[in-house]
Amino acid sequence: MVKIKDETHFVPASGTPLPIFQRELEDGGRAFYAPGYLVVVDKAHAFQPELNQPAPAFAHLHTHAHKALIQWKALAERPFLPLCLTLYLNNECNLHCAYCFSMPQPHTAPRLEREAIRAGAEIVARNCEEQGRALTVVFHGGGEPTLHQNELETALSTVEQIAATHGIPIFRYLATNGVMPEQRARWIGAHVDLIGISCDGTPEIQGAQRPLRGGASSAPYLERTAQIIREAGKPLHVRVTLTPGTFLSQAEIAAYVCRVLRPSEIHVEPVYGVGRGAHMEESWHPEDADRFVAAFEEGRAVAARYGIVWRTSGVRMGEIHGPYCHIFRDVLNLIPGGATTACFCASDADTVTTRHTAIGHWQPGTVFPLDRDHIRHMQQVVSSPQGACERCFNRFHCTRGCPEVCPWDGAMQAVETTFRCRVARALANTQLTAEIATLQNSSDYYLLGIAAKEIQTL
Ligand code: SF4
Ligand code: SF4
Ligand code: SF4
Structure with a gap:
């Protein structure tokens, strides 16, 4: 600790x-x-x-x-009126990242049903229509959302049809590990508006932290995918996860990502100390936060030379925000099995059940019922002042230790002892x-x- x-x-x-x-x-x-x-x-x-x-x-x-x-x-306290539909299509993955928060399951695990997607999209489309907003659909994981192209295509066309029925525009975002056949990358380049690829840095870092399931490096595949996306003329963002072994190399990471992947934005985050990454929380040293921020500034300076944005989501000084919970961010997040989870970390049915983060559950032949009482209760618990955050100058611009420190889970370590808090304050x-x-x-x-x-x- x-x-x-x-x-x-x-x-x-x-x-x-x-x-x-x-x-x-x-x-x-x-x-x-x-x-x-x-x-x-x-x-x-x-x-x-x-x-x-x-x-x-x-x-x-x-x-x-x-x-x-x-x-x-x-x-x-505001009513939960989702304007964004996030779909965890499956819990499978072709990578074996050293810190994976979602711990993907075997191929036999359930996938997200088309009817559940339809029901979820209806709710979101109705809200968007009432507010005169575009519907945002996000394909994310839980696993790798591009693994089964038929399901990805079906899900997208389902949401597009519903958006069209409501007469609202749609914005499509895909978060991917970038490892996919060339043809699939071309399809994505043609059908998705914004693509976020996870890349932790140079091929050496990427190979060590984000290998394929068989152990080979994923770097050549994602380099190819990035190139295809750029050729398609679609904006590309890169997500960099920084670990105790790589955070000092931010300048080098920035140089590689800017030169080879050439995204418009780079989002860097300290590794989540949950799931397979839980052990990494122990490896940070007290002085690492200040060194992290110094290295962050070096990375930002390198990215700026390429005209590329370099940022992190944990501290956003111009916004009033809290933890990443979907109930604060107008997001309806469906997972395989048909539940909608308030927590991005709870990506499979068992975890959602154990942690009581389901705020609705699709049943065949029904509209999508949202559990309003549970949502209000979660909003109340997670937004209540916690420990050191209560008096902190940064408390309205900080994700408050999420996901390592979760008020909803109750048994929390003191937030100020976490690396994430220390980095947030230093930033x-x-x-x-x-x-x-x-x-x-x-x-x-x-x-x-x-x-x-x-x-x-x-
Ligand atoms: S790509 Fe994502 S889901 Fe797959 S192992 Fe890595 S972190 Fe987990
Ligand atoms: S605060 Fe807790 S429930 Fe909310 S997103 Fe973070 S880990 Fe999940
Ligand atoms: S105490 Fe730490 S986690 Fe809480 S608001 Fe301040 S910087 Fe963020």
Whole structure:
């Protein structure tokens, strides 16, 4: 388990129950932060009763704090009206990744039934029509969604027909390991709008972390798939999972991915310490979080030279968000067997049953009933303040330890002892530190002793 040492971050500002945080600066000044808004004052202003200052910047600070509370409450309490349909078509895979969270099963495992897809698509299409939105369909796993092309084609045409019946546009996203026959990759290039391929880096890293089931490297296959997708003119994103063995190589990984796969975006995430990856959580060292963030910035700099976005999803400073649960993200996620799961990690019927994450279950001949009471209960439990997150400056922009720390599962380790938390704090702190420096160099700060700005997701 990672041990966390005390650090100087933003701490709750005194004299207010609002989520406003402060940090002493080296020059005697002070920085104040409310979700999405940063104020920096010089030494002279720092000695005044800070939060009651008349400057408009402080009014904005309060407004942002109020807004964050309102948005969080809405997130936690609003009715679940899914606008995105995520389909785990099967629980099988042609790879044997060292850290797989979903632990794919044998070929005899059940697949997602067409009628269940139809019923789920109906619910989502109706919501999209009412809100005048496009329907997003996501093919993901649980396993590798491209393994059985007939089923993929059938699922897609089913959803497309329903979207057409409701007169709404459709956006198609596929997350794949990229290992598939050439013809299938061409079909995907022709029929899917955005493709996300998982690639952990150079062929050496990829071969070691994401081998084929027989042990050979998957790198040549995904390089070919990426090329076919590019030739089809479709946008490509790459997902990089960083492990204790690779996180320091982010610059090298970025160079390879940018040069060879040439995506428009690269999303890097520390490995999930669940499933087959559970043992990796033990391998992180306390100092690794700061080194992780330094290496993350190196990777970002390399990607920027290619004009490619380099980001991570665990901390998004411009958004009010929480853990990855589908009930907060308007996602209806169907799994083989016909259940819809609130947790992306629960990808097969047994796990969903054991963890009570089913929020609906399709039955032949019925509409898709959603268990509204269970959804509300899950929303309540997962959105409740937990341990160190309760007082953390980062709590509205952080996935709060998910998936290693799950309020729904109850038996959690303290979130602040996890590597994910430490990285999240370090990433947020690094961004805010850079923004503070920018403000301190501004003319407002020089002339007025106070400067402020909105904070966006990088
Ligand atoms: S490709 Fe995905 S589902 Fe398959 S073994 Fe790797 S992590 Fe698991
Ligand atoms: S918080 Fe728990 S239920 Fe929600 S996505 Fe994370 S692991 Fe799943
Ligand atoms: S997980 Fe850590 S960084 Fe994120 S909100 Fe909780 S305490 Fe803060």
